[in-house]
Amino acid sequence: MSPRRRVQSSPTTAKHVPEVTSEELGKFLARELHDTVAQTLATMLLELESFRIEQHGRLGALRQIDLLEQSTRKALADLRALLVELRLRRQHEEDVISLIRRGMLERKGRGTSVEFELQVAREWPERMSAKTAIELHLIVSEAIDNAVHHGGARKVQVAMCLEPGSDMAVVTITDDGTGIDARHSADRPGFGIVGMQERAGLLGGQVSLAAAPGGRGTRVQVTVPAPAVGAPKPGG
Ligand SMILES: Nc1ncnc2c1ncn2[C@@H]1O[C@H](COP(=O)(O)OP(=O)(O)O)[C@@H](O)[C@H]1O
Ligand SMILES: [Mg+2]
Incomplete structure (x- = not known):
């Protein structure tokens, strides 16, 4: 399934306010x-x-x-x-890639045998707001914990890219575990999944959970607006 553009409703006033860092x-x-x-x-x-x-x-x-x-x-x-x-004053920024990589290394440091893989698309913004970076990191962290603890995954892949031609960040966490029971989690999502959805919602995005392609494991897909911040502007 390719990432789809999702149209979010936003307050009318926000539409006309130019973005300023x-x-x-x-x-x-x-x-x-x-x-x-x-x-x-x-x-x-x-x-x-x-x-x-x-x-x-x-x-x-x-x-x-x-x-x-x-x-x-x-x-x-x-x-x-x-x-x-x-x-x-500087726009407070965080490097989400470093945060996620550090999370993986820390898990390795605690002795897990799970294999982690991080793929970052070329166009991934170099700088993004701390709020977006931290929320994304926490969502990924919860998805990894679920993959390891509930799914018994041996491998977890995190892929980060932008939707073509937009500033929507798409982060996909795929594991090779037992797979999520769709009915169970739709009826009674735990606080972890609810938290992921709330975090994404706060950023104007969303989270979807599904069976991983290939018939085994779970795929969590997070889509949030992630405009790059602080990039030098031409001529100024
Ligand atoms: N990657 C996964 N693989 C298998 N099952 C999962 C996965 N992620 C979530 N689940 C299932 O969804 C339930 C809810 O997860 P979550 O909302 O994070 O709550 P918690 O982790 O507190 O149980 C889990 O108890 C588990 O049954
Ligand atoms: Mg959880």
């Missing part, structure tokens, strides 16, 4: 705040300075000016610290 948003806010609020505060400080000179000898007014100047300086310092933070 947290890094891009941070830089935008830093630029805007610098050119507007920070400039105004700096100008206010200069104006206060000349006002102070005009108030020479008027102690009450000078005290008021000192207070105004202190609070303006504080606002400017806070804002500058915020600008630095916004500038340094």
Whole structure:
């Protein structure tokens, strides 16, 4: 069965909002705040300075000016610290491939004789959001545990690719175990399968379970949107 495109309904408002990464948003806010609020505060400080000179000898007014100047300086310092933070902000990313590979190595390290295989398609995005990566990793991890513990699998294959021409990630976990009892799991899915479905659902995707091709074992297929993040844009 080839992966099929699934049409997800999404809130109408979300459709028209251009995708911006947290890094891009941070830089935008830093630029805007610098050119507007920070400039105004700096100008206010200069104006206060000349006002102070005009108030020479008027102690009450000078005290008021000192207070105004202190609070303006504080606002400017806070804002500058915020600008630095916004500038340094990065879209938090995780490398899902490393997470999955590490999971396999850890299982090997605990002495399992199960063979693991990881196939990653060329077009798999180099960087994706931490949320997507971590949820995908946890779904794969549960599918591997099920294959080993329920299916008694000797081999588990994980294949990761993108649907042609889209940013839908398709992760397929195939085992050679006893196979899942479709009726049993449809009637009474355990928390593991429900959790996998919820995780995929949170990302706007889904999970399907079926008999593996070839008549033995189980195949779990996860389809989630996985737009690459932070890729350098042409010209900018
Ligand atoms: N890969 C698999 N091979 C065989 N049976 C499976 C597999 N995955 C799930 N199952 C069956 O589906 C049931 C529900 O799995 P799951 O929701 O993960 O709950 P749990 O692992 O807590 O039992 C399992 O108890 C098992 O009977
Ligand atoms: Mg389970």
